[in-house]
Amino acid sequence: xxxxxxxxxxxxxxxxxxxxxxxxxxxxxxxxxxxxxxxxxxxxxxxxxxxxxxxxxxxxxxxxxxxxxxxxxxxxxxxxxxxxxxxxxxxxxxxxxxxxxxxxxxxxxxxxxxxxxxxxxxxxxxxxxxxxxxxxxxxxxxxxxxxxxxxxxxxxxxxxxxxxxxxxxxxxxxxxxxxxxxxxxxxxxxxxxxxxxxxxxxxxxxxxxxxxxxxxxxxxxxxxxxxxxxxxxxxxxxxxxxxxxxxxxxxxxxxxxxx
Amino acid sequence: xxxxxxxxxxxxxxxxxxxxxxxxxxxxxxxxxxxxxxxxxxxxxxxxxxxxxxxxxxxxxxxxxxxxxxxxxxxxxxxxxxxxxxxxxxxxxxxxxxxxxxxxxxxxxxxxxxxxxxxxxxxxxxxxxxxxxxxxxxxxxxxxxxxxxxxxxxxxxxxxxxxxxxxxxxxxxxxxxxxxxxxxxxxxxxxxxxxxxxxxxxxxxxxxxxxxxxxxxxxxxxxxxxxxxxxxxxxxxxxxxxxxxxxxxxxxxxxxxxxxxxxxxxxxxxxxxxxxxxxxxxxxxxxxxxxxxxxxxxxxxxxxxxxxxxxxxxxxxxxxxxxxxxxxxxxxxxxxxxxxxxxxxxxxxxxxxxxxxx
Numbered sequence: 001x002x003x004x005x006x007x008x009x010x011x012x013x014x015x016x017x018x019x020x021x022x023x024x025x026x027x028x029x030x031x032x033x034x035x036x037x038x039x040x041x042x043x044x045x046x047x048x049x050x051x052x053x054x055x056x057x058x059x060x061x062x063x064x065x066x067x068x069x070x071x072x073x074x075x076x077x078x079x080x081x082x083x084x085x086x087x088x089x090x091x092x093x094x095x096x097x098x099x100x101x102x103x104x105x106x107x108x109x110x111x112x113x114x115x116x117x118x119x120x121x122x123x124x125x126x127x128x129x130x131x132x133x134x135x136x137x138x139x140x141x142x143x144x145x146x147x148x149x150x151x152x153x154x155x156x157x158x159x160x161x162x163x164x165x166x167x168x169x170x171x172x173x174x175x176x177x178x179x180x181x182x183x184x185x186x187x188x189x190x191x192x193x194x195x196x197x198x199x200x201x202x203x204x205x206x207x208x209x210x211x212x213x214x215x216x217x218x219x220x221x222x223x224x225x226x227x228x229x230x231x232x233x234x235x236x237x238x239x240x241x242x243x244x245x246x247x248x249x250x251x252x253x254x255x256x257x258x259x
Numbered sequence: 260x261x262x263x264x265x266x267x268x269x270x271x272x273x274x275x276x277x278x279x280x281x282x283x284x285x286x287x288x289x290x291x292x293x294x295x296x297x298x299x300x301x302x303x304x305x306x307x308x309x310x311x312x313x314x315x316x317x318x319x320x321x322x323x324x325x326x327x328x329x330x331x332x333x334x335x336x337x338x339x340x341x342x343x344x345x346x347x348x349x350x351x352x353x354x355x356x357x358x359x360x361x362x363x364x365x366x367x368x369x370x371x372x373x374x375x376x377x378x379x380x381x382x383x384x385x386x387x388x389x390x391x392x393x394x395x396x397x398x399x400x401x402x403x404x405x406x407x408x409x410x411x412x413x414x415x416x417x418x419x420x421x422x423x424x425x426x427x428x429x430x431x432x433x434x435x436x437x438x439x440x441x442x443x444x445x446x447x448x449x450x451x452x453x454x455x456x457x458x459x460x461x462x463x464x465x466x467x468x469x470x471x472x473x474x475x476x477x478x479x480x481x482x483x484x485x486x487x488x489x490x491x492x493x494x495x496x497x498x499x500x501x502x503x504x505x506x507x508x509x510x511x512x513x514x515x516x517x518x519x520x521x522x523x524x525x526x527x528x529x530x531x532x533x534x535x536x537x538x539x540x541x542x543x544x545x546x547x548x549x550x551x552x553x554x555x556x557x558x559x560x561x562x563x564x565x566x567x568x569x570x571x572x573x574x575x576x577x578x579x580x581x582x583x584x585x586x587x588x589x590x591x592x593x594x595x596x597x598x599x600x601x602x603x604x605x606x607x608x609x610x611x612x613x614x615x616x617x
Binding site for chain 1: 308312314316364367368370371372374375376378379382383385386387389390519523526530559560562563565566567569570574577
């Protein structure tokens with residue numbers, strides 16, 4: 001949305017996971033899940049104000065480089081604090097029992113997680129597409145100068161969106177940790193597939209990202225079943241194909257190609 | 260002519276002195292060799308990032324592929340008659356072919372899409388090599404493959420041999436330096452000369468024109484894709500050469516050589532040293548690899564420090580260490596020119612000229 005390419009997004013996910021972990025150990029999982037996005041959003045606003053602001057009007061290459069550097073710094077700071085060992089969250093008792101869905105037994109936490117994600121998607125969509133503030137954001141993406149002339153505060157809007165996006169990464173980091181484990185390198189593992197998702201769906205397209213996520217998830221699970229050795233390659237193959245045939249992504253608008 | 264002489268003379272002098280001065284600041288000669296070998300890849304990468312303005316995030320593909328092909332040539336394909344030149348030649352040829360195919364596809368994209376597609380190809384190769392255990396050893400990599408001696412027509416040299424002993428005081432001993440270093444230095448000199456010639460040719464000028472304004476370069480009648488493809492292939496070949504030589508030097512290679520981290524390292528080396536400068540990438544490679552070795556012996560935080568250095572360079576020295584140094588010099592020259600020339604002319608013309616000089 002911001003046309004800011006963020007290589008530090010994965011690091012935000014990891015920060016969220018660790019903040020969630022620390023808070024959850026003291027005050028329970030729910031507190032952790034609330035604290036993580038707030039902390040990450042705060043971190044994002046700080047970074048945005050202090051550093052990223054200078055790179056908004058530079059070329060994407062400079063943005064990639066600076067966020068890549070930030071990602072390294074965050075990852076290594078986490079490694080110093082928490083050491084490199086893998087940590088796991090205990091799944092709280094009330095959601096740890098398997099849930100009988102009639103046709104299949106499934107861990108309750110995963111079901112809650114999936115439902116929460118759907119809720120989150122709807123909430124973000126409603127914010128961007130249905131509120132007045134979302135309108136300023138969308139207009140700001142299209143024509144920055146015009147929105148500013150009309151009195152919209154694009155600077156503030158971009159900070160808000162950046163904080164929102166980062167906060168979500170933090171939230172997912174905290175919420176997903178009982179399912180996946182946490183280690184400082186998790187960010188990069190999470191980052192690369194998330195790029196694939198966004199590129200397949202279309203940069204800057206909300207439903208594109210959702211569609212891309214579903215496609216990547218499906219591709220990966222189906223290939224794992226059918227041809228396990230190819231499961232690592234398949235999503236990149238899909239991404240390469242999409243980039244070559246339709247560089248703007250499946251649901252992206254063509255004008256963004258030149259980024 | 261004197262400029263040529265100065266370039267070759269000073270570069271040679273620098274390369275000869277490097278391992279000894281390096282010893283004085285706590286580096287060991289083997290590290291000096293590694294820096295030069297990896298530096299070849301950085302110099303090639305700069306052709307893309309600095310001169311063509313293309314951020315490839317998949318250089319590891321060419322680097323790793325080069326090391327695998329070179330070692331497999333020695334241990335598998337031509338195990339009955341291993342030959343140093345053949346290993347390097349096959350590796351570079353194979354990498355070049357790959358770069359041609361990948362390049363043909365990626366040069367149609369810009370900015371982030373270019374970076375991501377190169378990353379995607381590198382990741383694909385990573386998983387392929389990882390899965391193809393029979394040939395590549397999977398996550399064990401290839402190990403203990405001794406490089407054959409370097410044939411020179413009339414004789415052949417075992418590169419692991421050392422120079423005769425000669426005490427040099429604080430600069431160490433001449434016998435600390437292996438023939439490998441001399442060989443690496445020679446290759447680096449040739450690569451530097453090649454890239455320098457390339458940048459000064461029409462090809463280099465068109466590449467710069469495309470970087471600054473692709474549309475305009477098209478209107479003037481150049482096909483940007485062809486130039487970008489050429490830059491991509493040359494950069495790939497040099498990175499492959501770097502990987503092949505490093506693999507032969509280390510007598511091993513690992514799946515790490517194909518990882519995102521390796522791609523990122525080339526980016527860090529080049530940016531820290533200075534994009535758009537000839538010696539910058541080599542300098543950056545040396546600086547970071549030296550820091551890594553010296554600091555990692557003392558603290559676990561070296562990668563944090565590396566990250567901080569990287570961010571600091573991007574924010575405060577966008578031209579890299581060497582680029583900023585040159586800009587300062589250019590600014591001084593400009594200030595001198597402004598004082599000498601009548602102000603009306605100076606304001607219109609000189610800044611651009613100074614910028615070019617840098």
